[in-house]
Amino acid sequence: MDAYVCFKSNVPDRLYRVNYPGSQTAFSRTTGFSASDTSKVYDNNELVEFKQAIEDQFTWSSRASSPFISLFSDREHAENWGCKEPWRGHEGPSNDWSLHVIDTTRLKDTNRFFKLKQLLEDLEVKIPDRACQHIGGAFLCLHRIPIQAIIEERNxxxxxxxxxxxxxxxxxxxxxxxxxxxxxxxxxxxxxxxxxxxxxx
Structure with a gap:
């Protein structure tokens, strides 16, 4: 897994997270964001499992526990996605989500980031068509994003x-x-x- 971690220079200084009801990624105002699995690390002999975890991360129907937190690199994309509230299906808007801005300069020495586009190219991972809109700008962060790195929140x-x-x-x-x-x-x-x-x- 570590062979696919982004170089620090390739991680944008700002990334964006939409927090919404039902997400497997938990949010706390004291600790920040936590993936549903905060201990899993994939060894070199677990490449198949690593690839499956990436696919599951972008599959709405999957309820598999994940060590990843999905992030946007483009603020406008994150805002538009939040405004659409796709997690609600056909139920209509509820306005119970929030946009969070993450300062990755506080994390690059401690956290592992992965770029989705690079993972798909290097590992030949297939994700659902519905998620292909995110390929160009999505990043994954392993395990946690501490509250100290969240520098802005918008309802x-x-x-x-x-x-x-x-x-x-x-x-x-x-x-x-x-x-x-x-x-x-x-x-x-x-x-x-x-x-x-x-x-x-």
Missing amino acids: PEEVKKGKRKEQSVEFDYLAEYSGSEQEGMEENYSTIFEKNIENNW
């Missing part, structure tokens, strides 16, 4: 408010338009903005 309303603020900045570029023409351009921007959220979770 759903704060995340959405930030997105609305970004949208209003976009509308500043419409100052040259007026009246019905400006309203039409704003509507176009809103449609594009909502479509991006829908397609990029």
Whole structure:
């Protein structure tokens, strides 16, 4: 397993975690994030088990205990995924999730990180089609992320408010338009903005 650990220089200084109900990764405001299995380490002769654990990590139906914590490297992707609340299926939004920003510079000397894209290429692991959207930017952290490394937390309303603020900045570029023409351009921007959220979770 250690042969596939990311070099420190390849781990972004900021990674993002969406905490949501039903996740196997536990969160505590005193200790931080903990994988469901905080002791498992795969030896060189357990490559098959290591590959299976990676596949299970990105399979919704799997309830296998995991030593990994899934992380996003792109904040917008994490926010969009959280706003979609895919863990709720067809039940509709509940706004009971949170976005956490992790400062990995506090962890690179102590924690082991893995890049999903590299694991898939090196180990020829297959993950479900539904999870393929995460291949480019997903990282896995082994076992724990201490609370000291979590430097920011946002609830759903704060995340959405930030997105609305970004949208209003976009509308500043419409100052040259007026009246019905400006309203039409704003509507176009809103449609594009909502479509991006829908397609990029």
